Amino acid sequence: MEEENVYDLARRLASALKASQQYRRYKATRKKVAEDEKNLQLIEQFHQKQLQYQQQQLSGKDLTEEQREELSRLQDLLQLRPEVREFLQAEVQLARMVADVQKIISDALDIGMAPAAQPDEPAGPTGEDLIDTEQ
Secondary structure, three states: OOHHHHHHHHHHHHHHHHHOHHHHHHHHHHHHHOOOHHHHHHHHHHHHHHHHHHHHHHOOOOOOHHHHHHHHHHHHHHHOOHHHHHHHHHHHHHHHHHHHHHHHHHHHHOOOOOHHHOOOOOOOOOHHHHOOOOO
């Protein structure tokens, strides 16, 4: 296969991802939460804490009881706002689909990642940990 064909296939894959139900739901829920500044603040706070705690766990440090309580309080706030909860569910589903595609490509090329960093095995608290992804 010519190099140009690989890029054409990548563009087709990107188009297929954009046409997926997961992406369409993500875009629709993102638009909905963006209508309220408080929603955006909660989501940003969640993403910051998520990244902070994942990095902490990757460095070998467990979460403290205080951090676990903070996550619980944040989860309670997120659950009170259905549009935020729906957005985070959509975000997790889209991320899972993209990770699955990445894994398929990595496996086919035999360029897998180290076991601790597999995309389908998060190292720390994720949106799935805090938000029920079942509908």
